Amino acid sequence: MVSGRRLCGLVGISLYSYNDFTSTKTAVFMSASVNHRKPVMIVESTPADIGVLNGQDSWDAWFAGYFDFIRANANVKGFCYINWDWRNNTPWPQYGDARIQTIRTY
DSSP states (O other), X not given: OOTTGGGOSOEEXXXXXXXXXXXXXXXXXXXXXXXXTOOEEEEEEOOTTTOSTTTHXXXXXXXXXXXXXXXXXXXXXXXXXXXXXXXXXXSOGGGOBOOGGGOOOO
């Protein structure tokens, strides 16, 4: 946590990779937010390097872990999902298509 924490109403974290949900860095951040009694907002999130075009496989590879993370951390009070096709005109085309409206179902 940074100085001036008395002035801040919440803290934010960005989650892109499925590894972010279980990383030591994330665990330390979440623990600090609890210790300082600060709610957490996931300020940026998208299924980086996975996308949504593989239907259930995409769900299992990223979304399941994402919502498990939120359920496991009661201090997460909100999230922002970046619903974007990263393949076009971005510095991160490897992120793939993350537009949830394009999820393919079986």
